[in-house]
Amino acid sequence: MxxxxxxxxxxxxxxxxxxxxxxxxxxxxxxxxxxxxxxxxxxxxxxxxxxxxxxxxxxxxxxxxxxxxxxxxxxxxxxxxxxxxxxxxxxxxxxxxxxxxxxxxxxxxxxxxxxxxxxxxxxxxxxxxxxxxxxxxxxxxxxxxxxxxxxxxxxxxxxxxxxxxxxxxxxxxxxxxxxxxxxxxxxxxxxxxxxxxxxxxxxxxxxxxxxxxxxxxxxxxxxxxxxxxxxxxxxxxxxxxxxxxxxxxxxxxxxxxxxxxxxxxxxxxxxxxxxxxxxxxxxxxxxxxxLTRPLDDLGQMLLHEYAGCQISMEDIYRLHSVNRPFLSKNYKDVLDGLANAGKIGTHNPKGKARRTGTFADHIVAIFPKEVS
Structure with a gap:
């Protein structure tokens, strides 16, 4: 054949x-x-x-x-x-x-x-x-x-x-x-x-x-x-x-x-x-x-959607990334930037200080109440 x-x-x-x-x-x-x-x-x-x-x-x-x-x-x-x-x-x-x-x-x-x-x-x-x-x-x-x-x-x-x-x-x-x-x-x-x-x-x-x-x-x-x-x-x-x-x-x-x-x-x-x-x-x-939203919008989206919440990086990614183009790294970079700018607080359940330049999965982001 x-x-x-x-x-x-x-x-x-x-x-x-x-x-x-x-x-x-x-x-x-x-x-x-x-x-x-x-x-x-x-x-x-x-x-x-x-x-x-x-x-x-x-x-x-x-x-x-x-x-x-x-x-x-x-x-x-x-x-x-x-x-x-x-x-x-x-x-x-x-x-x-x-x-x-x-x-x-x-x-x-x-x-x-x-x-x-x-x-x-x-x-x-x-x-x-x-x-x-x-x-x-x-x-x-x-x-x-x-x-x-x-x-x-x-x-x-x-x-x-x-x-x-x-x-x-x-x-x-x-x-x-x-x-x-x-x-x-x-x-x-x-x-x-x-x-x-x-x-x-x-x-x-x-x-x-x-x-x-x-x-x-x-x-x-x-x-x-x-x-x-x-x-x-x-x-x-x-x-x-x-x-x-x-x-x-x-x-x-x-x-x-x-x-x-x-x-x-x-x-x-x-x-x-x-x-x-x-x-x-x-x-x-x-x-x-x-799926066409630029990364510049992500920080404001998070500040708005999680206003008044305390939530880990891992949970933010799991809940927020579906049907959006953002990767885990994008969320880590944006959250790190928000923390460094004083726009969100952070808490490390493991008791150590958060290292600037990264945002580990277990780090909790503390979002302020949204101001209208």
Whole structure:
């Protein structure tokens, strides 16, 4: 059989695969100790649109990168169960061969499963009804076929289960107002949410429409139980938005880890605040609006929102950073500046004086009552 490969590796595809590989590496090491105690010592990686495993230039795509990363850590390799699927038989056969030929593949205790199926309602039903041990799932469809809220909810419903999926803005944007694919759009956003979104985007200018569609997706995910949603935007050479990677989890730790990974993958940052490449947004789209706030605003935001409160740096970051672009370092820098300027007090529960130039997680910020 002649091998089949992805036609060409692009810079976005490399960045996308790197984000997924890095998150898998961090996730597996965080999850594994608990999985060994309560989940039979197993963790899993699932890719339902896996492809053939390599590009024409020989570069590895996501399935191979994930397995190679797992093989670097014997405890992860011993625990990992992998499931790969693609609807194209040539892709699955090629992927199986590529996996079998990987150096050290015998280090995986559980042989990878490679299936050939079309992802549809059956897959969504299976994941919705089946209880799973900790699993990281990657969904990268060509377009949107098979991708649904029900499927995403199914793969993240159990403890330790996170998901990253490919959100093809251009095709989804066109599909929203196309009656021929209404069923697919309703499955992706939820029927009521899709109807509201159709009415909202009608006649909207392109740059606002982009934000509305992503905000609609993020809202639908949170409403179904995906408490933490983090999108990462890609644009083409002409500067036009093409697609997003959207991360969904129920756990703040996972959100924090992915936020750090996506921050490092961002091409620009302002005052140390990563861009995450989001589209311009206004206050009518809260998630996207917050993700465009400059660092200069953060100090005033904290003084206003925590007026009269005493709260640790760790709790401020956990409660305030969700749906905002700020990293832990940004909060530490701003709180340190506020303390040095005498705008907030501090308390160290450990009894030592706070060191200027830093703001440890356990340090309590004492905010004055807000003066109107």
């Amino acid at each position: 002649s091998q089949v490969f992805f036609e060409e590796r692009t810079e976005p595809s490399t960045v996308k695969a790197t984000i997924v590989q890095k998150y898998f590496d961090a996730w597996s090491k965080i999850i594994l100790p608990t999985a060994q105690r309560f989940h039979g010592g197993k963790i899993a990686y699932v890719d339902l649109y896996a492809g053939p495993g390599r590009y024409r230039d020989g570069a590895a795509s996501t399935p191979i990168l994930v397995i190679e990363k797992a093989l670097e850590t014997p405890s992860v390799a011993n625990a990992l169960v992998t499931f790969f699927n693609d609807q194209d038989e040539n892709n699955t056969q090629t992927l199986a061969e590529e996996i079998a030929n990987l150096p050290g593949i015998e280090g995986l205790s559980h042989k990878p499963t490679v299936n050939q199926n079309t992802v549809g309602e059956d897959a969504a039903d299976y994941f919705s009804k089946t209880r799973r041990f900790p699993t990281f799932t990657f969904l990268d469809p060509f377009g949107y076929k098979g991708l649904s809220l029900k499927l995403v909810n199914g793969v993240i419903k159990d403890w330790g289960c996170d998901c990253v999926f490919f959100f093809n803005y251009n095709r989804i944007n066109a599909g929203l107002t196309n009656p021929a694919v209404k069923t697919h759009m309703d499955a992706l956003f939820g029927e009521e949410s899709a109807d509201r979104l159709r009415a909202k985007v009608a006649g909207a200018k392109p740059h606002l429409r982009e934000g509305m569609v992503l905000e609609g997706m993020s809202t639908a995910l949170r409403e179904m139980g995906g408490e933490f949603v983090l999108p990462f935007r890609f644009r083409n050479d002409a500067g036009r938005l093409t697609h997003h990677l959207v991360f969904v989890t129920k756990n703040f730790k996972g959100y924090d880890v992915m936020k750090s990974i996506m921050a490092k993958a961002s091409t620009t940052s302002d005052q140390g605040v990563p861009s995450f490449a989001y589209t311009p947004a206004d206050e009518t789209m809260p998630l996207l609006f917050e």
